Amino acid sequence: MEIKITLNGTEMTAEVEPRTLLVHLIREKLSSTGTHIGCDTSSCGACTLLIDGKSAKSCTLLAVQVNGKAITTVEGLLTVDGLHPIQEAFKLNHALHCGFCTPGMMMRVVELLEKNPDPSEEEIRWGISGNLCRCTGYNNIVKAIKYASAKMRGAELPSTEPEFV
Amino acid sequence: MIPSSFEYSAPSTLDEALKMLNALGDEAKILAGGHSLIPMMKLRFAEPGHLIDINNIPGLSYVKEEGGYLTIGAMTREVELEESDIAAAKFPIFLDAAKLIADPQVRNWGTIGGNLAHGDAANDHPAVMIALDAEVEITGQDGARWVSINEFFMGFYMTAVQEGEILTAIRVPLPTGKNGNSYHKNERKVGDYATAGVAVNITLDDNGTCTSAGIGLTNVNPTPLKAVRSEQALIGTKIDDEAINIAAQYASEDCSPSEDLRGSEDYKRRVVKALTKRMITKALERAN
Numbered sequence: 001m002e003i004k005i006t007l008n009g010t011e012m013t014a015e016v017e018p019r020t021l022l023v024h025l026i027r028e029k030l031s032s033t034g035t036h037i038g039c040d041t042s043s044c045g046a047c048t049l050l051i052d053g054k055s056a057k058s059c060t061l062l063a064v065q066v067n068g069k070a071i072t073t074v075e076g077l078l079t080v081d082g083l084h085p086i087q088e089a090f091k092l093n094h095a096l097h098c099g100f101c102t103p104g105m106m107m108r109v110v111e112l113l114e115k116n117p118d119p120s121e122e123e124i125r126w127g128i129s130g131n132l133c134r135c136t137g138y139n140n141i142v143k144a145i146k147y148a149s150a151k152m153r154g155a156e157l158p159s160t161e162p163e164f165v
Numbered sequence: 166m167i168p169s170s171f172e173y174s175a176p177s178t179l180d181e182a183l184k185m186l187n188a189l190g191d192e193a194k195i196l197a198g199g200h201s202l203i204p205m206m207k208l209r210f211a212e213p214g215h216l217i218d219i220n221n222i223p224g225l226s227y228v229k230e231e232g233g234y235l236t237i238g239a240m241t242r243e244v245e246l247e248e249s250d251i252a253a254a255k256f257p258i259f260l261d262a263a264k265l266i267a268d269p270q271v272r273n274w275g276t277i278g279g280n281l282a283h284g285d286a287a288n289d290h291p292a293v294m295i296a297l298d299a300e301v302e303i304t305g306q307d308g309a310r311w312v313s314i315n316e317f318f319m320g321f322y323m324t325a326v327q328e329g330e331i332l333t334a335i336r337v338p339l340p341t342g343k344n345g346n347s348y349h350k351n352e353r354k355v356g357d358y359a360t361a362g363v364a365v366n367i368t369l370d371d372n373g374t375c376t377s378a379g380i381g382l383t384n385v386n387p388t389p390l391k392a393v394r395s396e397q398a399l400i401g402t403k404i405d406d407e408a409i410n411i412a413a414q415y416a417s418e419d420c421s422p423s424e425d426l427r428g429s430e431d432y433k434r435r436v437v438k439a440l441t442k443r444m445i446t447k448a449l450e451r452a453n
């Protein structure tokens with residue numbers, strides 16, 4: 001079946017079987033391998049991308065379900081001006097170790113900060129509750145999200161110095 | 166994991182969808198958010214021959230007050246109910262539940278209709294809707310009918326939605342007088358299904374006497390359970406400690422949880438008892 005999508009701003013058509021999962025379309029047919037597959041059971045969030053601006057787990061959607069919709073993956077975060085503020089915040093705050101969870105985590109954060117530009121620590125932790133990270137222990141991710149939030153609001157930037165707790 | 170092959174249609178009207186459902190018979194399945202169905206298809210627990218995607222049918226997604234009811238369109242996403250001002254003002258129970266259902270990404274897709282139509286006692290909306298005394302609108306080729314939530318869950322993954330029918334809306338009576346409602350579930354980790362969950366909805370008269378009570382239990386019975394004896398134990402009382410203790414004791418006796426990775430039968434009964442007490446107390450606070 002032929003579907004039409006906009007991937008990171010580019011309109012395209014793709015031929016898929018109805019049973020093709022969205023994550024397989026993105027990674028295998030469209031070669032956007034920034035979107036990862038972790039658990040394949042809608043638990044870890046590594047496959048998170050945006051569908052019409054809303055975060056979703058692409059391992060639990062059929063490609064045919066996004067016919068006519070706009071998809072944004074981590075590849076779509078980079079702008080002509082360089083890193084997206086969320087990418088910059090993750091880099092500066094050591095919010096990744098192996099990086100496997102990072103694309104999905106950041107795509108989730110895009111929607112989180114759009115709905116709630118200045119979230120509290122609790123709101124951040126609930127906001128990323130569908131994304132697992134096995135490396136960082138989350139503290140630096142929370143810190144990075146605070147940093148990105150400040151940067152995107154034009155507020156004073158928090159320190160990126162490591163905290164020893 | 167990839168589902169086995171199937172045909173896919175995405176009709177743009179309800180009529181068209183009903184026609185297809187009737188023509189295809191038990192080979193067809195409705196696809197709403199897909200967040201229960203697709204995992205089952207990936208595991209090959211479900212292998213429908215034809216999916217009828219109802220996401221392109223306009224008019225099935227809304228939350229509105231109308232004729233003494235809060236009516237929720239079947240395709241309303243969890244996130245839409247979570248963010249609805251009407252729901253928040255009168256039914257904080259929906260916010261209690263939404264926060265504990267899966268995670269934000271899943272709530273962006275999962276629908277309220279799908280959560281009920283799946284017929285799974287582990288889902289959270291069934292108990293909430295039982296507490297709120299909801300009715301479900303089921304539409305077939307001959308028209309629509311309203312079914313009480315108490316007659317909706319017929320067995321494991323079985324509901325009153327018959328072959329060729331679509332769940333189109335859910336409505337709950339708007340609270341009158343002093344009303345309070347609340348929900349909580351114990352979960353092992355964020356996003357997990359309930360070890361046990363309890364939904365409570367109570368109405369008081371001006372003297373503080375309970376005039377109606379609804380109590381629903383999640384995941385401690387083969388079907389979502391209405392805790393009838395517990396409700397009766399509250400009605401006519403001032404909901405003092407004694408009434409609360411009796412209601413909680415009945416709930417723990419009347420459910421039939423099975424032992425699994427989430428805990429033993431005895432443990433789950435204790436969770437039900439503790440949560441029933443807490444949720445009645447919280448609903449009472451909200452009513453006052």
Ligand SMILES: Cc1cc2nc3c(=O)[nH]c(=O)nc-3n(C[C@H](O)[C@H](O)[C@H](O)COP(=O)(O)OP(=O)(O)OC[C@H]3O[C@@H](n4cnc5c(N)ncnc54)[C@H](O)[C@@H]3O)c2cc1C
Nearest residue numbers: 195197198199200201202267275276279280282288289332
């Ligand atoms: C990781 C994860 C965690 C989850 N945790 C929870 C949780 O804690 N609590 C909870 O309550 N749920 C949980 N869920 C389930 C989630 O809320 C589902 O989205 C929901 O149960 C089903 O809604 P859906 O719209 O996705 O339905 P679908 O998956 O599309 O459909 C489910 C079933 O209902 C039928 N159906 C759907 N809509 C209709 C309709 N309108 N008319 C007739 N039949 C219909 C389908 O044919 C199918 O058999 C979780 C899901 C995931 C993936």
Ligand code: FES
Nearest residue numbers: 038039040045059
């Ligand atoms: S791969 Fe999709 S949630 Fe883990």
Ligand code: FES
Nearest residue numbers: 097099133134135
């Ligand atoms: S950085 Fe390794 S899983 Fe998150």
